[in-house]
Amino acid sequence: MDTATSLETQIARWRDYVHRHRAIAPADVDEMEDHLRERVADLTATGLDDDEAFLVAVKRLGRLDSVSREFAREHSERLWKQLVLVPDGPDGDGSxxxxxxxxxxxxxxxxxxxxxxxxxxxxxxxxxxxxxxxxxxxxxxxxxxxxxxxxxxxxxxxxxxxxxxxxxxxxxxxxxxxxxxxxxxxxxxxxxxxxxxxxxxxxxxxxxxxxxxxxxxxxxxxxxxxxxxxxxxxxxxxxxxxxxxxxxxxxxxxxxxxxxxxxxxxxxxxxxxxxxKQEVVENIAPVLTRVFTPLTTVMLVVSFGVLVSAGGLTTVDRELLILLDAVLVLVLALLLYSISARDPLARPGLFDGLQLAMVVAALAVDAVALTAMLTRIAEFGASPNKVAALGLNLLLAVHLVRSGWLTLGFCRRRRGFAALERWHTSYLPVYAVWAAVVVVVFPPVFGFS
Structure with a gap:
């Protein structure tokens, strides 16, 4: 890929992200892109290559969330219009x-x-x-x-x-x-x-x-x-x-x-x-994740304490393990939702550290739950429910370990945010494959019992 094509690809991705902030109208996005291209041209004229010029220009242009808020203040009526059932224009409700x-x-x-x-x-x-x-x-x-x-x-x-x-x-x-x-x-x-x-x-x-x-x-x-x-x-x-x-x-x-x-x-x-309403609700995602991430972390710490103080792991209540699995799935959903709405160009901050803490707490809970499951299987034998729960927890453990490692690298500014996004999206099909195995393979293996 030549440098010109690479620059156009980066600008296209930047434009796509800006366009998802619905307070910014398409005409405004065009104006912002013009300013971005002018800055890139000025920087390349000083000797920077296209990639370096793009990164510097975006940084100087300002954080996209800040730009969105500024446009929202100047054009607040758009925030009301975007709540209408079908957008205005040639494809509006009359078309x-x-x-x-x-x-x-x-x-x-x-x-x-x-x-x-x-x-x-x-x-x-x-x-x-x-x-x-x-x-x-x-x-x-x-x-x-x-x-x-x-x-x-x-x-x-x-x-x-x-x-x-x-x-x-x-x-x-x-x-x-x-x-x-x-x-x-x-x-x-x-x-x-x-x-x-x-x-x-x-x-x-x-x-x-x-x-x-x-x-x-x-x-x-x-x-x-x-x-x-x-x-x-x-x-x-x-x-x-x-x-x-x-x-x-x-x-x-x-x-x-x-x-x-x-x-x-x-x-x-x-x-x-x-x-x-493409990505209108996405503006709620940062609020939801910032409220529920610390609360979920506290809940995970409490759950970890309950598990550790429960005594022998074979006595851990089966319903408690099921609820913990539900909590871990909720943690994963919260993590994915937060990543899907995050500005990929923004620097790591306090909230990224909170997410890392949530992942670490989830890993601790998952480790204790896995130990309890393995102990119960060794003590009482395998069953369809136990094997299915064990498989899910192993998948969650792999997902969380890698996510925590990549998040740590991002917080330390040794990895880009794109690596974290790729890991999550590439791992998601694994859950569907496991679910298909449980539906198709488990019944005959366990005699349809």
Whole structure:
């Protein structure tokens, strides 16, 4: 790659990052890019090469978060406009493209609701729980595939993967009360979300940038889902209370119709909002991570103390180990969400040190949990649940060790932030592979018990 191409690539990445700060309008981004190019030209004229000139010019231009806040102060009305459901302009809510996309989303939401309703009608609760993700995920993947105009080959591969997973979940002779059936129900959504990620990436899953985009999409989707859930809970609660005063019981309607259609519909609508408002919610990510990172670290330290003081590791409560796994997964999600919204050009600071402390605390908890699991397996023998939990904790340990090492190098300014991003995005598919192993391999290995 020649120096000119390298410079254009760096400027394109810089522009993409700036563009995600929605307080900055496209015209403003153009103006900022012009200033950046002028600074680079002046610096190269003094004898610096393109890479050095770019880094110096960006530093002199100012931190992007500071620039975003300055634009937000000068153009505060944009912050209100970006909360509108569909953006203004040629693709706004009056355009045929916007109306067509909304129609597609609503049709897919209804389709997902119908699928869940049919499943609830013809399957018992155990089979429904094992298949509920499979009833909804193809509709979400279908929306993303339609949005990105996936090729027939990619669509065929995704369809085959969904069908294969459906065959495994329903053709295996699971014992309804067995552990492998529960493990399949828990791990199948991880495989399904990986397939949704393939649809989101548009066939470019090998790209680290696209995988990080999917991490960002997942975080923003979670925020929207929480907001929709809170708003819906208030609305439904008020409706139940008002109608309850006149003797009308809506609980059967909630169970038979609102839940089967409402939950899948909320997922599709939330995905549409994320796509329509690209990275608007990303501005919340720094606030959320700065609030919850220190709190999570304290919780991990307390959990570590509880584990260490619990006495013999074979007596550690099984439910406690499950909760600790959930906490470790939450730590990983918090770490990924924070990295996905961080300015990659910013220098390491106090918050990066806090994240390193959280990773170290998580590693300590994971080490004790792993010891407890190995001790229990040696004492009582292996079971599907124990092996699945052990595998997950080993994967988390590898992920956290490498993350901690790279974060330490970044804090000491011996490594770039890009190395940390690449590690996280390249390791994520490992969890999907492990989940597929639990769903496909564990049942026959453990006799479907």
């Amino acid at each position: 045929p493209a916007a109306r067509r996309e909304l129609a597609v989303v609503l049709a897919l939401a209804v389709g997902a609701g119908v699928a869940v309703k049919l499943g609830a009608t013809f399957w018992d609760e155990t089979v429904l729980l094992r298949n509920v993700g499979l009833l909804v995920a193809p509709f979400l993947a279908g929306y993303l595939a339609w949005k990105r105009r996936l090729t027939g080959r990619t669509l065929g591969a995704l369809g085959a993967a969904f069908v294969a997973l459906g065959v495994v979940l329903n053709a295996y002779p699971f014992d309804p009360a067995g552990s492998t059936a529960a493990l399949a129900a828990v791990h199948a959504p991880v495989v399904l979300w990986a397939l949704v990620g393939l649809a989101y990436a548009g066939g470019g899953w090998r790209s680290a940038d696209r995988r990080m985009d999917f991490v960002r999409f997942t975080g923003e989707l979670a925020v929207y889902l929480v907001l929709i859930a809170l708003g819906s809970a208030v609305l439904v609660g008020l409706t139940f209370g008002l109608l309850g005063l006149v003797g009308v019981d809506l609980e059967p309607v909630l169970e038979r119709w609102l839940m089967p259609f409402g939950v899948p519909g909320a997922l599709l609508v939330a995905a549409w909002l994320v796509e329509a």
